[in-house]
Amino acid sequence: MQFIYKIPGYILLLFGGFCLSWGGLIIRSFEEASVWQILLLRSFFFVIALIFFLLLTYKRDAFKIIKESGFPAMIGGFFLSLSFVAFVIAMTNTTVANVVFIISTQTVFLAIAGYFILKEKVTFIAFVSIILAMTGIGVMFSDSVATGSFFGSLVALAIPINFSILVMIIRKHPNLDMVPAIFYSGIFSCIYGLIFSESFSISYHDIFMGFILGVPQLAFGFICITIGSKTTRATTIGLLMLTETIFAPIWVWIFLNEIPTLGVIIGGILVITAIIVKSFDKSINIKGSIT
Numbered sequence: 001m002q003f004i005y006k007i008p009g010y011i012l013l014l015f016g017g018f019c020l021s022w023g024g025l026i027i028r029s030f031e032e033a034s035v036w037q038i039l040l041l042r043s044f045f046f047v048i049a050l051i052f053f054l055l056l057t058y059k060r061d062a063f064k065i066i067k068e069s070g071f072p073a074m075i076g077g078f079f080l081s082l083s084f085v086a087f088v089i090a091m092t093n094t095t096v097a098n099v100v101f102i103i104s105t106q107t108v109f110l111a112i113a114g115y116f117i118l119k120e121k122v123t124f125i126a127f128v129s130i131i132l133a134m135t136g137i138g139v140m141f142s143d144s145v146a147t148g149s150f151f152g153s154l155v156a157l158a159i160p161i162n163f164s165i166l167v168m169i170i171r172k173h174p175n176l177d178m179v180p181a182i183f184y185s186g187i188f189s190c191i192y193g194l195i196f197s198e199s200f201s202i203s204y205h206d207i208f209m210g211f212i213l214g215v216p217q218l219a220f221g222f223i224c225i226t227i228g229s230k231t232t233r234a235t236t237i238g239l240l241m242l243t244e245t246i247f248a249p250i251w252v253w254i255f256l257n258e259i260p261t262l263g264v265i266i267g268g269i270l271v272i273t274a275i276i277v278k279s280f281d282k283s284i285n286i287k288g289s290i291t
Contacts, residue, residue: 001057005227010240012228017243019221024096025251026213033206035088040193041202041210042218043084047186049219054179069180076169077184079162080222084189086158094152101141102153104245106160107133107238113164114234118171125281126235129274133242136270139263140245167237170229178230182222239278242271 004012030038054062066073090099107130114120122130170178202210229237246268252258260268 001053004057004223007228009228009230009232010236012224013232013237013240014243016221016224016228017241018247019217019224020241020244021247022217022251023213023244024100024248025255026209026217028256030206030209031203033202033210034198035092036193036196036198037200037202037206038210038213039084039088039189040197041207042214043186043189043193045211045214046218047183047190049215050179050183050186050223053219053223054183065177066180066183069176069178072169072173072176073178073181074184076166076178076181077186078188079165079169080182080185081188081192083159083162083166084185085192086155086162090152090156090159092152094156097141098153099156099159100245100248101137102156103159104134104137104242105157106163106241107235109160109164110167110234110238113168114171117168118234120233120235122235123281125277126233126239129239129278129281130235132274132277133239133271136267136274137242137245138267139270140249140267142263142267164234167229167234170226171234174230178226179223182226236278236281239275242275246271 027038033041051062054065058065087099090102111122111126111130115122166181169181225237225241232240249258249260249264249268253260
C-alpha cells in the first residue's frame, strides 16, 4: 500500500472528502441502531480496516510505526475522537443542516491555524477562494439552517476545531506517519461507544451498514486525508475537504430522491468555483505537491 504515499496530496484530499460525503446517506440507512451503537460499529470496523492497512503497508514493522508515531499520534487521535463524539451528540441535539454548516467552517479554522501555528501565508487567491467557498456554503444552507438547539450547535463547533488540531499535529511532524493517529481515534471512539451504548443487540443489517460506514467511508476517507495533509497547505486542505459538502446532497438526491433546492445548486457551484480558483495558486511545497 506504499503507492498511496506517492499520490499528490491534493488528489488524496479530494478523494477523502468524496468518501466522507457518503456518511449522511449511510447513517440514514440504519434501521434500529442508536447513535452510540452506530459510533461503536463504525469505530470497530474503522480500527480493523486501519490494522489491515498498516499490516499491508509495513508488514512486520507495523507495530514499530505505531510506536514511533508516539505521543503526537496519540494526542491527534484523541482530538479526532472528540470530533467523532461531537458529531454524534450534535446530530441528536440540533438539525443536520446546522451540523453540516458548522463543519464547513473548518476551512476558516484551518486557514487561521495555518497562519499562526505553521506560519503559512494566506495568498490573495487563497483568500478569494475562502470568501467564495464560505459564501457558497451560506447560500447552500440559507433555507435549511434552523435555530435548532444552541447546545447542539455549540457541540458541533468542536468538530472543525478538533479536526484542525489534528491537521496541525500532522503538519508539525512531517517525518512521522500519522495514520496511527486515526487508529488511536478509532480505539478511543470504540471505548466511548462501549460505555454509552444502551445494548449490544444489533441487527445484521445494521452491522453491515456499520461495516460500510467504518471501512469504505471512514477508513478510506481518513487514510487519504491524513496522508494528503502532510504535503498540503492548511488553507488548501480546508477548501478541498468541501467536496464532502458538495457531494453529500447529490447522493441523497440520487438514492433518496430528495431534490436539491436552487440554493444548494447555486451554493455548490460557488464552492466548486472556489476550488477551481485555488488551483491557480501554484504554491509548491518541498516535495513538489501543489499546495
